[in-house]
Amino acid sequence: MTVAEIRALLKQDNVPEEVLKEIVEDPRKGVQQLLSSYTKRLERESRERLRVESMYEVESSFYKKGINYIAGIDEVGRGPLAGPVTVAAVILKPHWFAPGLNDSKKVTPEHREILSKKILEEAVDVSIVSLSPAEIDDYNIYQATMMAMYKAVKNLKVQPQAVIVDAMPLHFPFPTVSLIHGDARSASVAAASIVAKVHRDHRMDEYDKQYPGYGFARNKGYGTAEHIDALRTLGITPIHRKSFEPVKSMVLRKFTSGNGEK
Numbered sequence: 098m099t100v101a102e103i104r105a106l107l108k109q110d111n112v113p114e115e116v117l118k119e120i121v122e123d124p125r126k127g128v129q130q131l132l133s134s135y136t137k138r139l140e141r142e143s144r145e146r147l148r149v150e151s152m153y154e155v156e157s158s159f160y161k162k163g164i165n166y167i168a169g170i171d172e173v174g175r176g177p178l179a180g181p182v183t184v185a186a187v188i189l190k191p192h193w194f195a196p197g198l199n200d201s202k203k204v205t206p207e208h209r210e211i212l213s214k215k216i217l218e219e220a221v222d223v224s225i226v227s228l229s230p231a232e233i234d235d236y237n238i239y240q241a242t243m244m245a246m247y248k249a250v251k252n253l254k255v256q257p258q259a260v261i262v263d264a265m266p267l268h269f270p271f272p273t274v275s276l277i278h279g280d281a282r283s284a285s286v287a288a289a290s291i292v293a294k295v296h297r298d299h300r301m302d303e304y305d306k307q308y309p310g311y312g313f314a315r316n317k318g319y320g321t322a323e324h325i326d327a328l329r330t331l332g333i334t335p336i337h338r339k340s341f342e343p344v345k346s347m348v349l350r351k352f353t354s355g356n357g358e359k
Contacts (some may be wrong), residue, residue: 169285177318
């Protein structure tokens with residue numbers, strides 16, 4: 098085999114054992130360098146599989162009992178001054194693997210997009226619920242988040258047999274685990290955090306076009322210096338949370354925004 102042919106072979110996930118043995122015995126320096134790179138890649142992939150599998154500890158306790166439909170629940174957007182709070186509920190296939198699966202905050206925006214697409218395509222079921230700024234103002238952010246979580250589970254087409262939720266104390270007529278830092282400890286919750294994050298980010302990108310000047314595509318509604326400056330010069334928009342400071346004080350002072358809202 099030529100070096101180019103061997104390079105192409107070693108890019109595959111499964112190299113036949115007899116072919117690999119031939120490559121191992123090939124004395125050419127270029128071939129041995131390719132073999133070294135191939136071995137290191139397999140080692141990295143093995144470590145990643147072990148890392149992701151370690152995130153199935155809670156799920157595995159259910160799998161052992163014959164409970165396979167486990168919904169992971171997480172939210173994004175509790176802290177911003179603008180935009181919705183978004184919750185996702187995700188049921189993964191047992192021990193489902195995707196490289197890089199993790200708490201959405203630990204995943205790059207580019208890889209979040211890849212993972213979200215893969216989750217939406219391959220998960221047993223996914224439900225996404227967003228509550229508007231007006232609903233957040235009506236119920237308060239804690240209650241709105243909890244309502245969105247219950248609704249996300251209700252909207253699943255596949256009835257879950259158990260739930261793992263990131264920190265929130267939910268109650269269902271089936272086993273429910275409230276897991277601190279669940280998005281970093283549970284594969285199902287991590288998947289939910291990624292789907293919710295990507296969905297909300299896309300919504301904020303659209304709001305950035307609708308309400309230019311606030312930097313929503315960059316800050317996603319959080320109170321960055323750019324965002325606060327825009328509030329002072331442009332005023333509040335319909336997607337701002339009027340129960341959150343400094344928006345609340347602006348409303349109380351009958352602050353008139355550049356969008357015509359008081």
